[in-house]
Amino acid sequence: MTARRPVVVGLSGASGAAIGVRVVELLAGAGIAVHLVVSTAAERTLRHEVGPDALPRIAGLAAVVHPVADIGATIASGSFRTGGMIVAPCSIRTLSAIASSAADNLLVRAADVHLKERRRLVLMVRETPLHLGHIRAMAQACEIGAVIAPPVPAFYRRPRTVEDIVEHTARRAIDLLDLQVDGLAGPEWAGDGDRP
Numbered sequence: 001m002t003a004r005r006p007v008v009v010g011l012s013g014a015s016g017a018a019i020g021v022r023v024v025e026l027l028a029g030a031g032i033a034v035h036l037v038v039s040t041a042a043e044r045t046l047r048h049e050v051g052p053d054a055l056p057r058i059a060g061l062a063a064v065v066h067p068v069a070d071i072g073a074t075i076a077s078g079s080f081r082t083g084g085m086i087v088a089p090c091s092i093r094t095l096s097a098i099a100s101s102a103a104d105n106l107l108v109r110a111a112d113v114h115l116k117e118r119r120r121l122v123l124m125v126r127e128t129p130l131h132l133g134h135i136r137a138m139a140q141a142c143e144i145g146a147v148i149a150p151p152v153p154a155f156y157r158r159p160r161t162v163e164d165i166v167e168h169t170a171r172r173a174i175d176l177l178d179l180q181v182d183g184l185a186g187p188e189w190a191g192d193g194d195r196p
């Protein structure tokens with residue numbers, strides 16, 4: 001059996017830091033080595049939205065925590081094999097940098113490497129409302145191979161709490177990596193049984 005490949009998780013400074021936290025918890029809980037890279041703005045949103053212990057907690061769960069300025073890290077090279085990368089959440093700034101291959105920090109460089117190596121890159125882009133520049137950046141990222149997966153609640157699942165929404169959104173993003181780990185994706189939709 002081949003060893004399971006590590007997954008890169010990038011947190012950028014959009015709202016929704018709790019989703020990034022949950023993505024790290026779920027992957028690490030499934031025994032997957034998480035390579036974590038957190039932007040300076042995300043350090044701030046983590047503190048503001050989740051709490052002062054959020055960053056140390058996910059850093060403790062990650063196999064490796066890479067400083068965002070370390071553009072010489074393992075994950076900056078295509079020779080370092082991974083099972084994919086999730087940017088959760090993905091700010092418009094980071095989206096724009098990825099879309100234009102402006103790899104001036106490790107998070108964007110690692111994302112660019114995933115695209116050039118034709119590996120799965122999931123961008124949980126979060127902003128609202130969107131102007132045409134945002135939409136064009138999403139289109140550009142999509143055209144070069146990224147999966148655009150905004151953290152939009154699945155109301156058909158009838159979430160009762162914010163935690164329900166975070167849980168489902170994080171699991172759906174992980175599912176897009178197709179890691180073939182039992183129980184990670186969450187339950188499949190079985191239909192509503194309401195036949196017309």
Ligand SMILES: Cc1cc2nc3c(=O)[nH]c(=O)nc-3n(C[C@H](O)[C@H](O)[C@H](O)COP(=O)(O)O)c2cc1C
Pocket residue numbers: 011012013014015039040041042044045048090091092093094095126127128
């Ligand atoms: C509390 C807070 C919430 C923010 N929410 C968003 C957001 O939802 N989407 C976004 O694109 N930027 C958001 N920003 C702005 C980004 O953090 C800012 O553009 C930053 O430069 C992004 O840098 P990064 O892409 O390197 O993380 C937010 C900033 C703060 C402080």
